[in-house]
Amino acid sequence: MIQNFPIFIVIIPLITAFLIPLIGWWRKKYCCYISIFSTLLIFIISIFLLSSVIDSDTIRYHIGGWEPPYGIEYVVDHLSVFMIILIAFISLIITLYSKKSVEKELSDNIVAFYTLFMLLITGLLGIVITGDLFNLYVFLEISSLAAYALIAVGEKRDALVASFNYLIIGTIAACFILLGIGFLYMVTGSLNMADLSTILSETYTLYPKVVLAAMIFFIVGLSIKIALFPLHVWLPNAYTHAPSVVSAIIAALMTKVGAYVMIRIMFTVFGIYFVTDVIPVTDILSVVAAFAIIIGSINAIAQTDIKRMLAYSSVSQIGYIVLGIGLANQTGLLGGVLHILNHAFMKGCLFLAVGAIIYKTGIRNIYDFQGLGRKMPYTMAAFSIAAISMVGIPPLCGFFSKLFLALGAIESGDWKWIFALVILLSSLLNAGYFLRVLEKAWFGKSYHEDMDEVPKSMLIPTLILAAGCILLGIFVFIPLPFIGSIANILI
Amino acid sequence: MPLEWILDKYNYWISAALMLIGFYAMISKKNFIKKIIGMTIFQTAIILFYVSIADVEGGAAPILVPGKYVYVNPLPHVLMLTAIVVGVSTTAVALSLIMKIYKKYGSIEEDKILEAR
Numbered sequence: 001m002i003q004n005f006p007i008f009i010v011i012i013p014l015i016t017a018f019l020i021p022l023i024g025w026w027r028k029k030y031c032c033y034i035s036i037f038s039t040l041l042i043f044i045i046s047i048f049l050l051s052s053v054i055d056s057d058t059i060r061y062h063i064g065g066w067e068p069p070y071g072i073e074y075v076v077d078h079l080s081v082f083m084i085i086l087i088a089f090i091s092l093i094i095t096l097y098s099k100k101s102v103e104k105e106l107s108d109n110i111v112a113f114y115t116l117f118m119l120l121i122t123g124l125l126g127i128v129i130t131g132d133l134f135n136l137y138v139f140l141e142i143s144s145l146a147a148y149a150l151i152a153v154g155e156k157r158d159a160l161v162a163s164f165n166y167l168i169i170g171t172i173a174a175c176f177i178l179l180g181i182g183f184l185y186m187v188t189g190s191l192n193m194a195d196l197s198t199i200l201s202e203t204y205t206l207y208p209k210v211v212l213a214a215m216i217f218f219i220v221g222l223s224i225k226i227a228l229f230p231l232h233v234w235l236p237n238a239y240t241h242a243p244s245v246v247s248a249i250i251a252a253l254m255t256k257v258g259a260y261v262m263i264r265i266m267f268t269v270f271g272i273y274f275v276t277d278v279i280p281v282t283d284i285l286s287v288v289a290a291f292a293i294i295i296g297s298i299n300a301i302a303q304t305d306i307k308r309m310l311a312y313s314s315v316s317q318i319g320y321i322v323l324g325i326g327l328a329n330q331t332g333l334l335g336g337v338l339h340i341l342n343h344a345f346m347k348g349c350l351f352l353a354v355g356a357i358i359y360k361t362g363i364r365n366i367y368d369f370q371g372l373g374r375k376m377p378y379t380m381a382a383f384s385i386a387a388i389s390m391v392g393i394p395p396l397c398g399f400f401s402k403l404f405l406a407l408g409a410i411e412s413g414d415w416k417w418i419f420a421l422v423i424l425l426s427s428l429l430n431a432g433y434f435l436r437v438l439e440k441a442w443f444g445k446s447y448h449e450d451m452d453e454v455p456k457s458m459l460i461p462t463l464i465l466a467a468g469c470i471l472l473g474i475f476v477f478i479p480l481p482f483i484g485s486i487a488n489i490l491i
Numbered sequence: 492m493p494l495e496w497i498l499d500k501y502n503y504w505i506s507a508a509l510m511l512i513g514f515y516a517m518i519s520k521k522n523f524i525k526k527i528i529g530m531t532i533f534q535t536a537i538i539l540f541y542v543s544i545a546d547v548e549g550g551a552a553p554i555l556v557p558g559k560y561v562y563v564n565p566l567p568h569v570l571m572l573t574a575i576v577v578g579v580s581t582t583a584v585a586l587s588l589i590m591k592i593y594k595k596y597g598s599i600e601e602d603k604i605l606e607a608r
Contacts (some may be wrong), residue, residue, distance in 0.1 A: 078544065134573070145581060167588065171517075179510075185544065185567070
């Protein structure tokens with residue numbers, strides 16, 4: 001039983017995705033419960049996987065009993081299990097939250113929403129667990145296709161165009177990644193990541209141009225998928241016009257999984273020596289990331305729509321994660337991976353809180369937030385905690401990832417200390433756009449006198465994520481050794 | 492030498508040319524259907540590229556036939572079967588989005604939709 005857990009992680013949401021239309025045909029309201037059951041099951045299994053990875057080392061599962069490099073292999077190592085736990089937990093929280101919100105916002109498409117939602121989770125979990133490059137591409141496309149459809153599921157006209165543009169750009173990215181895989185297969189004859197990493201150093205001496213081309217296709221394709229600064233055009237519209245729950249899941253998980261793939265490709269497949277010494281991909285990425293951090297924050301200040309503001313804030317936060325990857329030392333990568341965790345909690349909480357506000361009042365413009373703190377105190381409290389954490393005030397979790405990123409920047413020497421200044425500047429900009437909202441909500445003149453909170457099923461998940469922001473800050477020393485060992489294994 | 496260099500690898504040149512045509516159509520055409528046509532050309536060009544990788548000089552189709560000992564590599568073909576499925580699903584999602592867009596806006600030209608917003 002326990003040795004089959006890696007495949008269950010992918011199979012359970014996939015089967016659920018096909019069960020939901022059948023059950024939804026009979027009774028629509030059961031769709032939500034079966035999704036909750038399925039995500040809970042995944043979460044429990046992922047905890048077993050975590051304990052098993054900590055006790056004994058990496059778990060390798062050969063699908064159909066075919067030995068790698070011929071068969072597809074699922075690998076659960078430290079980084080994978082970290083991502084699996086994160087995806088399972090956030091999707092469990094969001095499924096709990098989704099019931100009321102989906103009933104109101106997507107009343108015609110409840111069944112379609114849950115089916116696509118489960119397919120999205122299948123894709124995301126598949127990406128982080130697979131050890132085979134082509135399998136990774138397939139899961140990437142499963143999750144992307146589910147995401148395109150999820151953005152459009154509300155059938156609002158802006159959302160349809162945003163989804164279509166995302167589809168075009170996302171498909172270009174997927175084609176680049178597929179070409180990259182093709183180039184690697186051409187010169188190595190292998191698709192298994194562990195196998196590739198041993199073959200590639202030898203292959204590079206024989207066919208340097210092909211390997212470089214593959215590298216560049218991967219980096220450009222993944223940069224589009226994670227919306228790194230100059231390639232981020234699809235993101236603001238997609239996040240703004242998607243239904244609230246969908247914005248939350250995509251903002252919290254989609255881009256993080258893209259960042260995971262980037263770490264995998266750069267450090268596991270190509271190896272640290274290749275990306276720093278042979279071709280300075282990491283330096284280029286960190287400079288681009290610095291621009292992403294600053295320009296994303298400046299754009300966020302200019303927005304009046306709260307969801308669009310959070311979307312641009314995501315562009316800048318992606319910059320932090322890529323900066324952590326680009327620094328290519330242990331402290332920096334630790335900061336980057338820690339920021340994947342923290343940002344999933346913070347941005348998830350922010351989008352859930354905004355979803356709750358839209359559910360109750362329909363307010364999207366920041367200037368209408370006047371006195372909202374008195375009307376919806378708990379929701380706004382959760383929003384405030386996540387926002388302050390995003391700025392990086394010490395006891396909250398956002399501070400620690402920024403601290404490690406800054407330390408990593410200083411540690412890497414030469415001219416890279418300048419990134420520490422970028423992080424500081426961006427924190428000030430973050431404070432600029434978040435405190436503006438908080439000031440209006442808590443100290444603005446109140447139009448709404450009575451307290452009028454959202455239903456508990458929406459409030460509690462939001463508060464859990466807000467509590468997560470505090471706990472991950474105060475008890476940062478608990479996940480830190482584990483994340484340290486991730487960085488240690490990769491570099 | 493350059494002529495031979497081009498002629499010897501003509502399949503790669505054709506697939507690269509098709510990729511660029513598809514890529515150009517995807518990013519520059521204003522009509523949504525034309526964008527999708529570009530996308531399909533791009534994906535098909537990649538399929539051609541993979542099938543070219545698989546080719547072995549004088550190889551037979553990878554089926555067990557008596558008297559044949561050289562086969563082309565079947566793995567890229569199998570990969571491309573999956574890629575075709577992915578491509579078809581992408582096209583299906585895109586076309587259904589275009590249908591919805593046409594219902595809401597009454598047009599599938601990017602300029603008119605930007606005006607209507």
